[in-house]
Amino acid sequence: MIIVLRLSHRPGRDERTSTHCGLVARALGADEIIYSGEEDSNMIENIKETAQRWGGKFSVSYEKSPRKAIEKYKRKRFLVVHLTMYGLPIQKQIRKIRKNKKVLVIVGSEKVPGEIYQMADMNIGVSNQPHSEVAALAVFLHEYFKGKELDKKFPKAKIKIVPQKVGKKVVEKG
């Protein structure tokens, strides 16, 4: 069970990046994304619709307080992993992380409050260079699942892609 917690969403400004976090979480094997920051029911509805159309099980929700969300999942014995360029290298920590079947992965926005670093069980860097929370999340999930997430099935999809050498093949069900 992998749950992603996206911090400090701002409607408008962060819409695309936050949406990408949600879609990446779903496509690369996570079970749920929780958004904190400002509430953005349009964005959440859009991701829910995409998830339903493309199949599989994926939950999307909003929780105003990231602290509350973190405390809740700590009580449920999730390992809390905060992805940050300041953290310890993922390549040296991933084995330890994989031992946990329940992980809450926190992805930040531009400024992450200090208490998040304190509350996390692990602060983990996907490289210590500046790049993108979307990319960090993707590489984290890919490492956690050892690449097997790419073969994940999405049952009850209304729309499906049939991989092609050239061009597009899409199958839609009524």
Place this chain on the structure above:
Amino acid sequence: MIIVLRLSHRPGRDERTSTHCGLVARALGADEIIYSGEEDSNMIENIKETAQRWGGKFSVSYEKSPRKAIEKYKRKRFLVVHLTMYGLPIQKQIRKIRKNKKVLVIVGSEKVPGEIYQMADMNIGVSNQPHSEVAALAVFLHEYFKGKELDKKFPKAKIKIVPQKVGKKVVEKG
């Protein structure tokens, strides 16, 4: 030599996602990014500045016509890989791709013109689910370099992070 070609940039609307493509390319081992679409010298300057401050060698440039860029690198014997959710699964193609030391990786925006699919040597999907070009690029580079890109050194950096269990440690030179 890995060069990323980012298609159809629109200043404003795509600024953050396109910037993330550039930073991910740099952080995860590519040598260069070329932007096409509308020219955006501010964005390009920002990425150049970041690259200089954080060290290593990384080039950023603009080319109005993606077709011209693709033709140029085909003449230089680059393998042209287009990342698209409609393409063949990366996990089945990556060994073949890795045999090529020179790769031009194309990452699209919302609508990619049909001719890009035709011009590419390979159309490759990082999953066939909708998610994010930033994430697709990150997983592609991570697979191509087998994770070794995470240990990449960035010489002559003016700023550097020292990985920490908790909190931030940044070393700045002059």
